Amino acid sequence: MRAAIVIGTRPQIIKTAPILKEAERQGLELEVVHTGQHYDYEMSRVFFNELELPDPAVNLGVGSGSHGWQTGHMLVELEKVFTELGPDVVVVPGDTNSTLSGALSAAKMRIPVAHVEAGARSFDMGMPEEVNRRLTDHCSDALFAVSEWCGGRLLAEGIASERVYLAGDTMYESIQNHRRDIEDDDVVERFGLDEAYCVLTVHRAENTDNMDRLRGIFNAVRGLGMKVVFPCHPRTRKRLGEVGLLGEVEGWLNLVLVEPVSYFSMLRLVKGGEVVLTDSGGVQKEAFWLGTPCVTLRDNTEWRETVELGMNVLAGADEGRIKCAVEGFREAGKGVEVNPYDFGGASRKIVDVLARRY
Numbered sequence: 001m002r003a004a005i006v007i008g009t010r011p012q013i014i015k016t017a018p019i020l021k022e023a024e025r026q027g028l029e030l031e032v033v034h035t036g037q038h039y040d041y042e043m044s045r046v047f048f049n050e051l052e053l054p055d056p057a058v059n060l061g062v063g064s065g066s067h068g069w070q071t072g073h074m075l076v077e078l079e080k081v082f083t084e085l086g087p088d089v090v091v092v093p094g095d096t097n098s099t100l101s102g103a104l105s106a107a108k109m110r111i112p113v114a115h116v117e118a119g120a121r122s123f124d125m126g127m128p129e130e131v132n133r134r135l136t137d138h139c140s141d142a143l144f145a146v147s148e149w150c151g152g153r154l155l156a157e158g159i160a161s162e163r164v165y166l167a168g169d170t171m172y173e174s175i176q177n178h179r180r181d182i183e184d185d186d187v188v189e190r191f192g193l194d195e196a197y198c199v200l201t202v203h204r205a206e207n208t209d210n211m212d213r214l215r216g217i218f219n220a221v222r223g224l225g226m227k228v229v230f231p232c233h234p235r236t237r238k239r240l241g242e243v244g245l246l247g248e249v250e251g252w253l254n255l256v257l258v259e260p261v262s263y264f265s266m267l268r269l270v271k272g273g274e275v276v277l278t279d280s281g282g283v284q285k286e287a288f289w290l291g292t293p294c295v296t297l298r299d300n301t302e303w304r305e306t307v308e309l310g311m312n313v314l315a316g317a318d319e320g321r322i323k324c325a326v327e328g329f330r331e332a333g334k335g336v337e338v339n340p341y342d343f344g345g346a347s348r349k350i351v352d353v354l355a356r357r358y
Contacts, residue, residue: 001358003030003114004087006078006102008037008062010047011171011282014263015093015116017051018173018347026351030091031057033081035074035098050181050263051174057085067097067128074101082109089114089141089358093170095133095281095302107139114354116170118143119150120281120302126206129281130302142357144350147305147340165353168346171282172339175289178264187265188272191256197227198326199273199292201280207297208239213317217297218245220322221277222252228277229256229269275329277322284312285341293329295322305340 003023007016016032023030034044034056048055060077062070078101082090090106092099093116103113118137122130137143137154145151146169154164175182200221207213221228232240240246249255261269267286270276276287279297284306287294294312306312313328315321343349 001028001088001355002086003028003089003091003354003358004033004057004082004085005030005091005093006033006035006098007056007093008035008074008098009094009096010044010263012094012096012098013044013047013051013053014174014282015170017053018170018177019091019093019116019350020053022347022351023354026355028351028355031085031087033058033078033085033102034060035078035101036061036063037070037074037096037098046262051178071097071101074098075105078102078105079109082106082111087111089354091116091354092136092140093117095120095129095136097128097132099136100132103136103139112141112358113139114142114144114350115140116144116167116350117146118164119145119147119152119154121150121153122300122302124300133302142353144346144353146346149305149340165349166343167349167353168343169285169341170346170350171285172289172341173346175267175286178267181264182267182271185262185264185268187261187268191229191258193227193229193256193269193272195227196274197229197256197272198224199269199276199278200228200230201233201276201278201283202230202236202297203233204279204298207279207317208236210317211243214239214243214245216317216319217277217322218249220319220326221255222249223319223323224254224326226274227254227256229258229273231258231261231266231269233260275326277326288312288336289339289341291335293332295325295329297322309336309338309340311336 089112091114092102106113144167151166271290276294288306295315299316313325315325
């Protein structure tokens, strides 16, 4: 078997790491194609280095742009790549434009597609990620679900059961594989977080491009009465500057606004935080696995299990709901014993299926 795996964002690198290591252990050839959707390889090298991954076989360097431009450009370039590499299967993790472009390009070329993290649904077609994950699922040959609910969703949408595999989540494996690295990271000391703090991430267009939502989120942050460390996405920093909020929030005594941090540093911040406030799907799950309650700055989530198990509250951008959720979690404490995303070695299950099926 010769396989190509298409990535382009930080979460995809994290999801891919255990699969690459398992493929190497089994002696299977799995080549990485890096689209450069969010970062070119040089900018994302820190994640490759931390996770001890090999350099990508291909770097497309597509960069930022509108969804249509970005997806179309990737389709053109990936067709060339797949023609040259001649893979037996193309693996696409997650729900990004890179995911969809990899799946569509391969399917058009009659190359089987394997989707890692299949079946997740927020039921909000206004989210680009929801469009990506649905279209990817329905042009994939093998679908690896991270939970029983996700697997059941695929069957409910008419996907044949012999194409659906309950694998679990490789992001959880990445955390398990690097527990010591996370514990040893000194980011809490570097940022002077010597008292209770929250962690904030904001990057989705539904929040950054809507002044009312952006203002609601930051009003809530200012009123929390505790430190809030905010690794600020470049796009969010630019937007805050455009709407005149950057100078204001930089002056708040309780807000620690910093540049984006490495993978281990981010997880150490999350683990040590009282509560996480985020609009990121990946950070919701990372908080869940590290035992830290999460307030999701969205009106829906694709990770409903975290809500059902009481570790996540959907607060949208409403100042009052955000503050109430944070206060409720601080009183209730942390931790949950159940993990609906672990079925004993997701990467091994995925690589076993790839080797057997292709």
